[in-house]
Amino acid sequence: MIISRHEPEVAERMLAEHRPTTLEACPNIFQRWEGLAVRRPELFRRVRLYVGTFDAVHPRTVRTFLTASRRPFPVWLQGWGQSEVGPVCFTLFTRGQMRGAADGSSVTSDIGWPSPGFxxxxxxxxxxxxxxxxxxxxxxxxxxxxxxxxxxxxxxxxxxxxxxxxxxxxxxxxxxxxxxxxxxxxxxxIIPGTSGIELESVLLDRLPLVSDVTVLGVPGQLPVPVLSTEDGRLDPEEWRQAVRGLPELAEPRLIPFEEVPRTATWKVRRLELREKVLGDKSHIGTGRWT
Missing domain, CATH: 2.30.38.10 (Luciferase; Domain 3)
Incomplete structure (x- = not known):
């Protein structure tokens, strides 16, 4: 079955009628469905295999969906690649790995090995x-x-x-x-001295009410975190607790999830987001191979 629209209410209706045993989507679509997996875990109780393709995925997303499954040993197959070269690397994540990553470490930054022979x-x-x-x-x-x-x-x-x-x-x-x-x-x-992907993973784990995090490196300034929350608010004390032990960050900027510019696979268009939030497209990397 193919779900042609990714809004959570559409996915909920289709998955309620057709309970999957294998479910594949882009990581950012899974991330958008996290609330559905928490609110209605029975929709995913039969899933034995989740497949995330091409883009980076955060531990909280993987943990949420593996927890929703009632199978004894559900697994998450993660692939990394690009449209220009197809799928390149694959790895598997299990419930045990996700429990071990509950301290906020970005275990899902591990993209595994290249496909042997290909x-x-x-x-x-x-x-x-x-x-x-x-x-x-x-x-x-x-x-x-x-x-x-x-x-x-x-x-x-x-x-x-x-x-x-x-x-x-x-x-x-x-x-x-x-x-x-x-x-x-x-x-x-790139953000010198750290990984934006890891910072985003840690912040998502520490801020369960935040639906999306993008950390933007800014030349000569602190990295700027851009957050989306369900109600458009963020408790200052929760934020202070969330950034403890992390590299210093600028004050967070809030933006509705629906207003974050995205690609066809729902990956954030960071240059457009940078201009939208900061009014400038300046970045630290060269962008030579984008």
Missing amino acids: NRVRVVDAETGRRVSRGRPGIMMVATKARCLDYLGESDRWQEKVRGAWWNTGDIGELGRFGRLRLVDREVD
Whole structure:
């Protein structure tokens, strides 16, 4: 069954009529459905496999849906990739992993391994193109026969991302033990000394009434967190508790969920959000491979 509209009330009606055993959606759509999984967990009680595709997912989202399932061992299959190269890496998350991440650590930044026999990934220095050592962040390059042939009307932009057999994803990552990969940020969205994705994951875990968090790096200033809440309000004391132990952040900006600019997969359009909230598109990364 395909649900063509992603509003929670539409999903609720369809899932009540057709109870799934496998459920696939983009991570940001799952995030939008979190309230539904909390309010009506019976809709997801038969799910044994959740599939999240392409984009980063936050631990709170995975934990919420795995908890809603009544299967003995439900799993979450997470894939990382891009439209230009297709799916690249896969990993599985379980209830046990999510319980271990309840302290706010971003276990879901682990994107697993490249598909054996289909894809290769290497992590390189953005300036020199040379491989970086394990545990150091760098640009993730992908070699795959699934690479797109060109960008329609933008061949120069396509050529900028190609280095022989390798495709520059524009994503910053780290190579860990046993060849596992960890996603840090988009290069254009990089925040020196930290990971915006991890900050967002921690804040979502610590602020259960917040439905969306985007942390924007700003040149020469503190990173700016942009939050969406159901009622448009945020308790100052809750915010102070939520940021304890984190890198220093600017005061949060509140924006309704419906007003956050998004792509077709509901991923936040950060440059547009930056202009909407801050009145400026300046960012720290080069944006060269966006």
